[in-house]
Amino acid sequence: MKLEDDDLKSLIRSAKSPGLSKNFLSSTLEKAGFGATPLAAVQTTHNGHKLFSVSQLFTHRYSSLFLIIAIAGMLLLKTSMHAEEEELHHIDTLSLSTLLVL
Amino acid sequence: MKAGFFSSSPEKNEADMAVLYAARNGDKHSAEQLILALGPNAHALAWRMVNNTAEAQDIVQESFLKLFKSARFEGRSSLSTFFYAIVSNACLDFLRKKNTEPLDEDEFELQSFSSDADPGHLLSIKQQAARMQSLLLELSPRQRLAISLWAYYDASILDIARTLEIEVNAANQLLHRAKANLKILLKEKP
Numbered sequence: 001m002k003l004e005d006d007d008l009k010s011l012i013r014s015a016k017s018p019g020l021s022k023n024f025l026s027s028t029l030e031k032a033g034f035g036a037t038p039l040a041a042v043q044t045t046h047n048g049h050k051l052f053s054v055s056q057l058f059t060h061r062y063s064s065l066f067l068i069i070a071i072a073g074m075l076l077l078k079t080s081m082h083a084e085e086e087e088l089h090h091i092d093t094l095s096l097s098t099l100l101v102l
Numbered sequence: 103m104k105a106g107f108f109s110s111s112p113e114k115n116e117a118d119m120a121v122l123y124a125a126r127n128g129d130k131h132s133a134e135q136l137i138l139a140l141g142p143n144a145h146a147l148a149w150r151m152v153n154n155t156a157e158a159q160d161i162v163q164e165s166f167l168k169l170f171k172s173a174r175f176e177g178r179s180s181l182s183t184f185f186y187a188i189v190s191n192a193c194l195d196f197l198r199k200k201n202t203e204p205l206d207e208d209e210f211e212l213q214s215f216s217s218d219a220d221p222g223h224l225l226s227i228k229q230q231a232a233r234m235q236s237l238l239l240e241l242s243p244r245q246r247l248a249i250s251l252w253a254y255y256d257a258s259i260l261d262i263a264r265t266l267e268i269e270v271n272a273a274n275q276l277l278h279r280a281k282a283n284l285k286i287l288l289k290e291k292p
Contacts, residue, residue, distance in 0.1 A: 003285050011288070012253035015234030017146040018155045020162075024145075025137055028163050032170045034130045 118181035125170055137166060140182060143255065144189045150250045151193035153239060161196060165189045179264050186255075187265045190247050197243045237287045245280035252277055 003011075029035065124132035141162060148158035165188045169175075175184050238246050244266065251257035251265060263273035 003288065005281065008281060008285065008288075009253045012234060012238075012249065012284075015231040015238075017149045017231075020142055020145045021155075021159060024141060024159060024163070025134065028137055028141075028166050029130065029133060031163060032133060032167055034128070034133050 112177075115177040115180060119175060119177045122169070122175055122181060133170065136169070136181075140185050141166070143182075144185060146254065147186065147247075147250055148189055148193055150235065150238060150254075151190075151243065151246060152196055153235065157196065161192045162189060165192050168192075183261055183264050186251070187267060190265050191267075193247065194243055233291075237284060237291065240287055241280055241283055244276060245283060248273065248277045249280040249284060252280075 121132045121135055125136055144162045144165065145158055148161045149155060152158050152161065165185065168188055169185055173184070173188055175181065238250070241249065247266065248262050251262050257265070259270055259274050259277065262277060263270045266273060266276070268276070
């Protein structure tokens with residue numbers, strides 16, 4: 001029996017294919033850059049205003065300021081410990097130099 | 103909505119282009135719209151070509167990334183034809199790199215089939231689908247692509263030519279050979 005084109009088409013169409021997985025839409029959107037807003041961005045925004053977070057201290061913009069404050073703090077701490085053991089007049093000299101750095 | 107999937111008109115192409123550009127400009131809703139409209143049929147086509155659900159899904163996903171980021175759509179054909187061309191080329195590239203593996207009947211998860219269906223009937227449909235897929239896999243990749251577009255999506259010769267980026271005469275010959283070869287296979291392997 002000769003198989004006509006329409007019969008062939010019906011025969012091929014009767015073979016179903018597996019469907020897409022349930023997460024296909026979300027994973028494709030995410031890979032294409034349409035994912036959810038990053039959590040960090042959500043946390044630093046409140047009523048449309050940017051909030052300051054500690055993590056921002058480590059960003060390029062604030063890194064030098066953070067470094068200076070940290071060094072000054074360490075110097076002050078060292079000075080006060082040293083002063084207890086040595087003569088008190090050292091405090092004035094070192095504190096002055098620290099303030100100059102700041 | 104497989105019938106008319108390749109249908110195209112200047113108005114429709116323009117509307118498609120607007121949705122695509124909105125998606126490219128970061129409109130998530132437009133991107134979702136495109137994925138939902140083109141994804142299932144593109145996946146079915148890719149699966150028929152590569153015979154593996156996960157690999158077919160990867161191909162379609164990569165094709166969407168290409169559509170959203172780099173592919174140049176000028177609205178000369180329908181967006182679906184344009185997207186199918188991306189998927190088809192990705193499938194042919196994939197097959198050039200890797201040999202197809204034997205068909206796994208467990209791959210079938212027939213979406214249109216209700217869970218309370220007769221298990222015997224379901225098995226018969228699965229076997230029938232597996233048999234047709236295994237026969238299609240005996241065709242060359244380009245013949246398989248042409249006959250899949252024609253049979254499943256009612257693609258015309260012009261659509262096949264545009265999708266495969268070949269001349270209309272070449273598409274006609276390709277489809278003709280694919281049909282003839284499949285008919286022979288159906289007789290030889292009943």
